[in-house]
Amino acid sequence: MLEWKWAYSLEILPRLLSAAVNTLIAAGIGYLIALVVGLVFALLQRTGVRPVTFIVREIVEFIRSTPLVVQIFFVFYVGPQFGIRLSPWASGMIAIGLHYASYLSEVYRAGLDNVPKGQWEACKALNLNPVKTYFRIIIPQAIPPSLPAMGNYLISIFKDTPMLSVIGVAELVHTATTIGTETYRYVEPYTLVGLIFLAISLPAAFGLRRFEAWVARYFGMTK
Amino acid sequence: MNEPDFPIKLESGAPMVRFAKVRKSYGELTVLDDLDFDVQKNEIVSIIGPSGSGKTTVLRMLMTLEQIDHGVIYVDGEPLTHMGKNGKLVRANNRYVRSMRSKIGMVFQHFNLFPHMTALQNCMEAPVQVLGMSKQEASDRSEELLQMVGLEDKIHQHPARLSGGQQQRVAIARALAMRPEILLFDEVTSALDPEVIGEVLGVIRQLAAEHNLTMIMVTHQMGFAREISDRVCFFYDGKIEEQGSPTKLFDNPENERTRQFLSAVLDAG
Numbered sequence: 001m002l003e004w005k006w007a008y009s010l011e012i013l014p015r016l017l018s019a020a021v022n023t024l025i026a027a028g029i030g031y032l033i034a035l036v037v038g039l040v041f042a043l044l045q046r047t048g049v050r051p052v053t054f055i056v057r058e059i060v061e062f063i064r065s066t067p068l069v070v071q072i073f074f075v076f077y078v079g080p081q082f083g084i085r086l087s088p089w090a091s092g093m094i095a096i097g098l099h100y101a102s103y104l105s106e107v108y109r110a111g112l113d114n115v116p117k118g119q120w121e122a123c124k125a126l127n128l129n130p131v132k133t134y135f136r137i138i139i140p141q142a143i144p145p146s147l148p149a150m151g152n153y154l155i156s157i158f159k160d161t162p163m164l165s166v167i168g169v170a171e172l173v174h175t176a177t178t179i180g181t182e183t184y185r186y187v188e189p190y191t192l193v194g195l196i197f198l199a200i201s202l203p204a205a206f207g208l209r210r211f212e213a214w215v216a217r218y219f220g221m222t223k
Numbered sequence: 224m225n226e227p228d229f230p231i232k233l234e235s236g237a238p239m240v241r242f243a244k245v246r247k248s249y250g251e252l253t254v255l256d257d258l259d260f261d262v263q264k265n266e267i268v269s270i271i272g273p274s275g276s277g278k279t280t281v282l283r284m285l286m287t288l289e290q291i292d293h294g295v296i297y298v299d300g301e302p303l304t305h306m307g308k309n310g311k312l313v314r315a316n317n318r319y320v321r322s323m324r325s326k327i328g329m330v331f332q333h334f335n336l337f338p339h340m341t342a343l344q345n346c347m348e349a350p351v352q353v354l355g356m357s358k359q360e361a362s363d364r365s366e367e368l369l370q371m372v373g374l375e376d377k378i379h380q381h382p383a384r385l386s387g388g389q390q391q392r393v394a395i396a397r398a399l400a401m402r403p404e405i406l407l408f409d410e411v412t413s414a415l416d417p418e419v420i421g422e423v424l425g426v427i428r429q430l431a432a433e434h435n436l437t438m439i440m441v442t443h444q445m446g447f448a449r450e451i452s453d454r455v456c457f458f459y460d461g462k463i464e465e466q467g468s469p470t471k472l473f474d475n476p477e478n479e480r481t482r483q484f485l486s487a488v489l490d491a492g
């Protein structure tokens with residue numbers, strides 16, 4: 001009854017792979033947004049300026065306690081009301097980027113908090129200004145211990161890309177569905193999509209662990 | 224905070240460091256109580272005293288790691304904690320503090336080296352980033368300093384690969400790289416294994432012999448304090464209870480508390 005058609009699989013594979021490449025690009029750009037905005041969120045929360053820390057704290061809490069799908073809809077459909085008209089791809093990457101920025105800001109926050117007080121004092125004693133203290137001394141020490149969590153979020157972003165299909169982004173799952181409706185065969189497209197996700201996530205997780213170890217060694221954090 | 228009773232500038236011939244009526248409290252606890260404390264140029268002063276007597280606090284305030292509650296600290300005749308503005312003494316702003324702070328360096332009990340940088344990079348960082356020195360010049364000077372502290376073969380090692388004694392020597396070189404006029408040492412051998420204390424004291428001894436640096440040293444090494452200090456101050460309860468030349472303070476202490484403290488540490492050590 002359930003029959004796997006190899007020829008059909010091979011025929012649709014190129015379309016799925018090209019969607020996979022686009023999905024990876026979207027995830028990658030979303031992640032870059034998350035990395036940068038997350039750091040900005042984390043640093044703003046440490047300015048000590050009451051209204052700033054309060055507002056950023058609330059934004060982060062708000063983003064963390066609402067579903068990503070809603071945020072994707074919001075950026076895509078509500079953005080134009082404010083004159084911001086974005087393509088589905090751009091909206092999706094921004095929504096994912098902001099969503100994960102709020103999670104990454106917590107990762108950075110923990111990382112920054114864990115840098116020993118003595119490091120700040122050494123910077124002050126050497127008269128380094130606050131910007132150099134952060135970017136040359138504190139952040140480089142906060143990142144290596146945060147890498148495992150940061151890597152997990154990269155993989156999470158990739159796995160969350162199917163949610164972009166709600167606004168019509170032709171990522172992997174959306175492409176598989178399109179193929180299915182065209183041909184009335186769903187087994188092969190969805191199975192292939194699952195395998196493609198696996199084929200990317202597993203090596204990525206492995207690569208990230210290798211990267212963490214390399215960073216630790218490179219920066220002399222371990223013997 | 225206005226400090227109307229204090230001069231905006233000290234007269235010429237002023238000490239290198241002056242604490243004038245400095246008070247510091249943490250909540251209910253008064254750690255320093257109207258402390259008056261002078262250190263002359265190129266003088267080597269050791270601070271001894273029981274735990275909690277405020278020794279570290281004195282150094283931290285001079286390094287501007289901590290704010291004072293009352294009084295004024297002067298460095299080289301100029302206010303450090305305050306600045307003159309329209310003929311009045313007001314709290315120093317960040318920019319002013321940064322300009323004054325460059326005269327002072329500090330070596331910490333736990334080294335506080337930058338773990339992601341090699342010994343050489345640790346020493347070069349502030350000269351390049353703060354003084355704007357060229358990388359080449361900073362590297363040459365840092366190498367010289369690391370050689371002076373006996374670490375010429377370790378310049379490309381990260382702190383994690385150095386022993387405690389070696390790390391502390393890098394920290395001393397790093398502080399010297401900024402050419403401070405005043406160098407503060409806070410129990411710099413307390414975190415070290417006994418067998419490497421000597422190498423760090425050796426470096427400090429060498430600095431003391433050159434005698435072109437004002438040094439304030441909090442220490443529990445009584446023998447070393449006696450050997451290199453021009454003056455020893457015994458702190459008790461946020462005040463200088465007794466001070467004088469090492470011979471006077473160690474051999475003929477006048478104060479009962481000094482006597483008790485010395486007999487306790489000498490018995491223990």
Ligand SMILES: Nc1ncnc2c1ncn2[C@@H]1O[C@H](COP(=O)(O)OP(=O)(O)OP(=O)(O)O)[C@@H](O)[C@H]1O
Pocket residue numbers: 249254272273274275276277278279280281
């Ligand atoms: N950040 C702080 N908050 C609250 N209390 C503090 C703080 N820093 C220091 N103290 C208190 O101030 C007092 C003096 O501390 P300080 O570190 O100057 O003592 P010390 O003479 O250096 O002692 P030790 O020999 O143990 O190093 C202590 O009672 C200490 O508990």
Ligand SMILES: [Mg+2]
Pocket residue numbers: 278279280410
């Ligand atoms: Mg102390």
